[in-house]
Amino acid sequence: MxxxxxxxxxxxxxxxxxxxxxxxxxxxxxxxxxxxxxxxxxxxxxxxxxxxxxxxxxxxxxxxxxxxxxxxxxxxxxxxxxxxxxxxxxxxxxxxxxxxxxxxxxxxxxxxxxxxxxxxxxxxxxxxxxxxxxRFRPLHISVKELYESGKLGEACFCESDYIHSLRSFLDGPGHQWWQHPDEGQFAVIGGGCHPLDLMRWIVGEFEEASAYGTTKVLHDVDWDDTVIATLKFKNGAVGKCLVSVGAPRPYAMNFSLYGTEGTVENNKLFLKAFGEVEQFTEMPLPVLGEVHNxxxxxxxxxxxxxxxxxxxxxVRDGARTVAACLAIVESLETGKPVKVVTEF
The missing domain is CATH 3.40.50.720 (NAD(P)-binding Rossmann-like Domain)
Incomplete structure (x- = not known):
């Protein structure tokens, strides 16, 4: 009440x-x-x-x-x-x-x-x-504002990664449910939803996805521990999403956007308007690790x-991110490109 x-x-x-x-x-x-x-x-x-x-x-x-x-x-x-x-x-x-x-x-x-x-x-x-x-991280908010303001021009290519070694979680208490068969391809649905949601939010809706996956580390689970997906946006841009939850390395969720007028790679910015300067400038915003908002x-x-x-x-926004994940899962299973559902 x-x-x-x-x-x-x-x-x-x-x-x-x-x-x-x-x-x-x-x-x-x-x-x-x-x-x-x-x-x-x-x-x-x-x-x-x-x-x-x-x-x-x-x-x-x-x-x-x-x-x-x-x-x-x-x-x-x-x-x-x-x-x-x-x-x-x-x-x-x-x-x-x-x-x-x-x-x-x-x-x-x-x-x-x-x-x-x-x-x-x-x-x-x-x-x-x-x-x-x-979506609540200051860096990602600033990148979205840069793109929507037109400073980056039209999107050519967008990539984002979810890199998080899950071995210690699987070996510890409280995360065994990740292996339940009804959780599906957990690395993609539970992990890949992070970068895929960012890509959708900043650049726009996906049209199609193709994916390959493999398991090299987490042999005790039924889902791929490494997945690479290529994506086509409805606005004509192309993209890439890497999900790596097996290989031992520090956490990272990278985000890059290449536009007709400039490029962002995490907190590094380059604009054509800079002129003859052939280097990135660093935005005064941190690239955060595993931080919850x-x-x-x-x-x-x-x-x-x-x-x-x-x-x-x-609810519809959440559904569209799930749909992007499931298109990647279907592509893993069929070996074919899959259209992404966006109508809910």
């Missing part, structure tokens, strides 16, 4: 379902936001939930019963930080109960589930936001809810 002070929204009561690696990052952001209050933590292991409640995150209650969360009239927003394959059922139930939903990326693992979530948003009138946190995501979502406006990454 939202608490009002005069005409201004004071607090939203939030339930976080799935207090694992990213779930706890979101809980910390909720505690730090004066407009948010943690009402409930939901999960599958009551002992762990109680330990979390008393040792780290004080909240009204913990529960292993999801129905209790969506039936609680005090809960305004449900955060879904659960395995990707569960997002659709949980989101649809919450939306039907009149809750707003923050869904961790990827929004879903199938096109059918994406369509179910779109329909539930349409019918309920409740907002759903997808947690593609890379949970606080910025929460602040944005609350602003949108206050104004009753769709969030930047709404």
């Amino acid at each position: 939202r608490i009002f002070l005069g005409d201004k929204m004071a607090k939203y009561h939030i339930a976080v379902v799935g207090p694992g690696y990213i779930g706890q990052a979101h809980i910390s952001a909720i505690f730090d936001n004066p407009r948010a209050e943690l009402r409930t933590i939901g999960g599958t292991d009551r002992k762990k939930l109680e330990k979390l409640r008393f040792e780290q995150f004080a909240c009204g209650r913990v529960t292993t019963n999801y129905e209790e969360i969506i039936e609680d009239k005090e809960v305004d927003i449900v955060y879904l930080c659960t395995p990707n394959r569960l997002h659709a059922d949980e989101a649809v139930s919450a939306l039907e109960a009149g809750k707003r939903v923050f869904c961790e990326k990827p929004m879903a693992t199938t096109l059918e589930d994406c369509r179910r979530m779109v329909e539930a948003v349409n019918k309920s009138g409740c907002h759903l936001m997808v947690g593609h946190g890379a 949970c606080a910025d995501e929460l602040e944005h979502f609350l602003d949108c809810l206050d104004a009753d406006e769709p969030p930047m990454i709404d």
Whole structure:
């Protein structure tokens, strides 16, 4: 239940379902936001939930019963930080109960589930936001502004990578669900969604994808640990996306955009307007490692809810990024180019 002070929204009561690696990052952001209050933590292991409640995150209650969360009239927003394959059922139930939903990326693992979530948003009138946190990084915002201002000209080529060795995660607790068969090609859907979403957001929608994959390191999983995809944008630009989750090396999510008037490579900028200067200039913005933007995501979502406006990454936007991932997966399976679905 939202608490009002005069005409201004004071607090939203939030339930976080799935207090694992990213779930706890979101809980910390909720505690730090004066407009948010943690009402409930939901999960599958009551002992762990109680330990979390008393040792780290004080909240009204913990529960292993999801129905209790969506039936609680005090809960305004449900955060879904659960395995990707569960997002659709949980989101649809919450939306039907009149809750707003923050869904961790990827929004879903199938096109059918994406369509179910779109329909539930349409019918309920409740907002759903997808947690593609890379959109909130200052560097990526600046690159988008450069492109949209025309300073880079028309896009010729765009590439982005998701490079993240997952061996330590797979060997540790809490990430075994990555190997569930219904999670599909996890490296592409769960990892590749990061760069693919950035490419879509900055350059535009994809038209077609072709991909190759291999496994050289993570032989105990059923998905490729290295995937390279070539992409065609609807605006005529071409692109490339690398997903590498096996090879041992530091985390990186690179982004480059080559335009008719200039080029950006991470935080390095070159413009034709520079004249005879044959070198990049460095933008005063850092290339961040594995940093989550949970606080910025929460602040944005609350602003949108206050104004009753769709969030930047709404249900259809989330669906289009999933569709790009699934086109790459289909190309891996068929060895053929695949059209990317963009209508939801």
